[in-house]
Amino acid sequence: MAEEDAVELKFRLFDGTDIGPSKYDPSSTVGSLKEGILSRWPAGKEIAPRTINDLKLINAGRVLENNQTLAESIVPVVEIPGSVITMHVVVKPPSVDKSNEKHPSKDKNTNGCACTIL
Secondary structure (H helix, E strand, C coil): CCCCCCEEEEEECCCCCEEEEEEECCCCEHHHHHHHHHHCCCCCCCCCCCCHHHEEEEECCEECCCCCEHHHHCCCCCCCCCCCEEEEEEECCCCCCCCCCCCHHHCCCCCCCCCCCC
16 A cells, blocks of 8 residues: 555544544455454443444545545545544444343233223
8 A cells, every 4th residue: 555545544533532543455345344343343332343344435415435445435535644534443333132121011910901882
């Protein structure tokens, strides 16, 4: 990777902390960026992703797809030499296991009233 082609990125987490800045090759995929974020995720955070599918990267208001390259996903703007592009990181909330979730209408011990209309 040529130094002048490198894209300098930092990733802003939900609580305002940053990962980076670091330089990346424009041919890097968004999926590989997410893998790097997972490996550098700060310890002790309440919310932490488990896989790259738990993360969304947002650049200039657009959610980036895992198979896109960095060159495809960067919005062309006037670039200031030496500037850092900030991407926002959103963590998908953990999914609720619906098989363990109780449904009150199916619980046999509910105290409800039975109405009879004559």
